[in-house]
Amino acid sequence: MTNGKEATLHHRILSDIEGRIVSGEWPPGYRLPFEVDLAVQYGCSRMTANKVLTHLARAGLIERRKKSGSFVSQPVTQAAVLEIHSIEAEVRSLKLPYSYRLERRVRREASPIDRQHLELTETASVLDLVCLHHAGGRPFCLEERLINLMTVPEAEGEDFSKSAPGTWLISQIPWNTAEHRIYAQSSSAEVAKTLDISRNAACLVVERRTWGSDGPVTFVRFTYPGERHALVARFTPGAGS
Amino acid sequence: MTNGKEATLHHRILSDIEGRIVSGEWPPGYRLPFEVDLAVQYGCSRMTANKVLTHLARAGLIERRKKSGSFVSQPVTQAAVLEIHSIEAEVRSLKLPYSYRLERRVRREASPIDRQHLELTETASVLDLVCLHHAGGRPFCLEERLINLMTVPEAEGEDFSKSAPGTWLISQIPWNTAEHRIYAQSSSAEVAKTLDISRNAACLVVERRTWGSDGPVTFVRFTYPGERHALVARFTPGAGS
């Protein structure tokens, strides 16, 4: 998305203003020049200045008030972007050989706990899957997944013995909303055995709930063993330009 | 930022197209109507249609190719936005009384480990702080922080006995880049004692490194006790409209 070398007037003005804000030259609360003044300053029309300011406002770097002008916003909350790829991509980016094994595949009526996980109010059929992802011959991640067969009936025809359900699902459900919960947990005896780690070792758990346009799609819990894993997130204000 | 009730032509067109994409009516790879056709369809000028499409492209929902047209993009990686507020705001949002205590405040030359944490190549003076955040009378979060006195010399004049360094820093350093690492760790004897939890209990650790325009600013490690805490991140494609 960010080419780094776009020399349009728009980009020049944008990165110039962005630079002043990021560098602190224009501190939070500072009122930037009016649109017309910016237009004169950069030798462009007001429309172009307006576009740039609209852009900055959408990125959260500035706030705009009619009559008063545009102001550099206070950095209130820091938003970090966590990119969550597929497990296979994650392993391969570590230059490790990847393998996958399906441990369990059960079709059943949703239990109360299942319904809570999927945020279902009514009863429904679900597919209960457990898979194990390996990296370099060692257990890398335990995946426990519920698929809502009301919204993804096609899942019943897949056996998921060869490839992970996440990859298949993403090609089936076009777009969605997702909610993530990230927490630490001591490994239970069962998890410790599966992941080949000691009992009570700290695990990083990432839970994800996904919705499509027809309702809840899937709930998945990834358990990463031990203290070897970390999620890394980078944040730069105004990113995405 | 998102008002929810803006009835401008721009917003109507945008949410209509967004809806078609999110609902799957226009699946990944689908070529949307040309700008001129959209303009006719919605009864607006090409400029308005162009703005909407530019907007969608920036949000990552579509990709645009000259001559060929605009296409719904493949959902490749899921990006979750983690909002990281101040600890105090976090505690207060849980409707719990908040208190803060400074445990240590040492000024020293950066050790090799400090330099690694701050990504410093040369030697420098740092401020080493340890603070404890309480929620409802119980330890909520352990904060271990290094402040680079090369970039923030003003920090030496602050004693941080009353308020947390994070709040003060955010008002001093205008904008920055940050990198986060999130992982699980068994509590050491020392951490267990400080946080009043059992030895080897799983803790969620969030490390953050921050840069200003003059270089590395601060390194901080937040250790959340036990399994009571979770980071929650929500993701909707095209969010931020």
Next chain:
DNA sequence: TGGGCAAACATGTATATACATAATAATCCG
């Protein structure tokens, strides 16, 4: 003095227009 009205001001939105650019389609000619 103060309440209210009007002017001005800055942004917000939308249009028509123009030309640049990149990729494809059509054509021409050896």
Next chain:
DNA sequence: CGGATTATTATGTATATACATGTTTGCCCA
């Protein structure tokens, strides 16, 4: 027939213009 040239097409960027909208400022008059 096939490679090179030209035309067409759709997007990309920028401008000038117009009017709407929400604030502030100041003025007028009771």
